Amino acid sequence: MTARVLITGAAGFIGGHVSRAFVGRGWEVTGLDNFDPFYDRSIKEEGIADLQGAVGFRLVEGDIRDASLVRSALEGVELVLHLAARAGVRPSIEDPEGYVSVNVLGTATLLEACRETGITRMVFGSSSSVYGDDTPVPFREDAVAADPISPYAATKRAGELHCRVYCHLHGFRIAALRFFTVYGARQRPDLAIHKFTRAMCRGETIRQFGDGSSERDYTYVDDIVQGVVAAADWAMRDGAAFDIFNLGESKTVTLRYLIRLIGEMLQREPIVEIDPPAPGDVRRTCADIGKARRVLGYDPSVTIEDGIRKFVDWYQATHECSS
Numbered sequence: 196m197t198a199r200v201l202i203t204g205a206a207g208f209i210g211g212h213v214s215r216a217f218v219g220r221g222w223e224v225t226g227l228d229n230f231d232p233f234y235d236r237s238i239k240e241e242g243i244a245d246l247q248g249a250v251g252f253r254l255v256e257g258d259i260r261d262a263s264l265v266r267s268a269l270e271g272v273e274l275v276l277h278l279a280a281r282a283g284v285r286p287s288i289e290d291p292e293g294y295v296s297v298n299v300l301g302t303a304t305l306l307e308a309c310r311e312t313g314i315t316r317m318v319f320g321s322s323s324s325v326y327g328d329d330t331p332v333p334f335r336e337d338a339v340a341a342d343p344i345s346p347y348a349a350t351k352r353a354g355e356l357h358c359r360v361y362c363h364l365h366g367f368r369i370a371a372l373r374f375f376t377v378y379g380a381r382q383r384p385d386l387a388i389h390k391f392t393r394a395m396c397r398g399e400t401i402r403q404f405g406d407g408s409s410e411r412d413y414t415y416v417d418d419i420v421q422g423v424v425a426a427a428d429w430a431m432r433d434g435a436a437f438d439i440f441n442l443g444e445s446k447t448v449t450l451r452y453l454i455r456l457i458g459e460m461l462q463r464e465p466i467v468e469i470d471p472p473a474p475g476d477v478r479r480t481c482a483d484i485g486k487a488r489r490v491l492g493y494d495p496s497v498t499i500e501d502g503i504r505k506f507v508d509w510y511q512a513t514h515e516c517s518s
């Protein structure tokens with residue numbers, strides 16, 4: 196099946212990987228991205244350099260909150276993959292209004308533009324952070340998820356709820372995907388794996404928040420792409436529906452082990468400074484992926500050891516890493 200898809204946030208870390216996968220499937224991809232200054236524009240440009248000018252890909256530079264621009268970008272589109280957002284837990288505490296503006300108002304603007312142009316199929320990039328600190332592990336999609344502990348998490352849950360409303364009122368078919376800490380080549384520079392690798396390469400100190408026992412379910416980006424593709428196929432089926440799927444590896448890794456693993460791959464001894472746990476960070480994430488397996492056929496396969504090896508290989512091939 197081929198179709199035309201709008202991918203918001205196409206110049207971002209996950210958006211670039213997803214755009215490449217859909218172009219590879221022969222879909223017509225329109226990317227929409229405003230090159231938000233959260234991190235350097237040149238990183239995003241490099242991340243999609245191979246796509247620029249490729250058959251089947253075009254990039255529109257603009258903001259998802261610009262309703263008329265969004266309506267024109269939606270022309271001829273059958274499906275929207277909505278990945279644009281202000282991402283990151285800790286920075287959302289510094290700028291809650293900015294996060295609400297893009298993640299809630301932006302999502303509402305996009306949904307309304309879709310309604311006006313008759314497009315009812317969407318995949319929404321949500322986050323494991325919506326589970327907060329009180330959901331029993333492994334996290335299941337039917338948990339209430341009503342106790343977020345950061346502005347970012349609250350905006351992602353609000354985005355899901357807006358999607359839910361459009362399915363109920365306007366017959367949309369939307370899959371909300373809760374991504375669990377995604378990593379891989381071109382990972383956002385603010386995220387732990389990237390930051391730790393950069394620090395170790397430069398011989399700098401790593402700031403470890405907490406005693407190292409916090410746990411994350413880290414998901415390799417190729418597995419996320421597989422889940423997004425499966426969710427897109429689900430969204431192309433008949434019938435109004437709203438559903439939520441966890442995309443994780445369903446394995447947890449302690450912060451302490453992660454730092455040691457990166458050190459081993461780089462053959463460096465990490466220099467660690469221990470700071471208090473960061474406000475807004477949850478203690479543990481772990482996805483129950485039974486539903487995504489059953490309904491979407493999601494089948495993640497990259498272990499943390501293999502994934503970190505690939506990440507470190509990419510990092511060393513593209514950055515200075517003094518010996």
Ligand SMILES: NC(=O)c1ccc[n+]([C@@H]2O[C@H](COP(=O)([O-])OP(=O)(O)OC[C@H]3O[C@@H](n4cnc5c(N)ncnc54)[C@H](O)[C@@H]3O)[C@@H](O)[C@H]2O)c1
Binds near residue numbers: 373
């Ligand atoms: N990376 C993760 O671990 C992770 C985990 C959970 C959820 N997510 C979600 O996945 C999506 C992609 O995350 P990412 O890590 O690739 O982040 P990213 O910052 O690399 O990508 C987001 C992209 O959205 C664009 N953008 C921001 N505001 C915009 C606006 N107003 N209009 C148009 N474009 C805008 C940015 O320029 C950026 O290119 C986000 O929705 C994020 O919340 C990511």
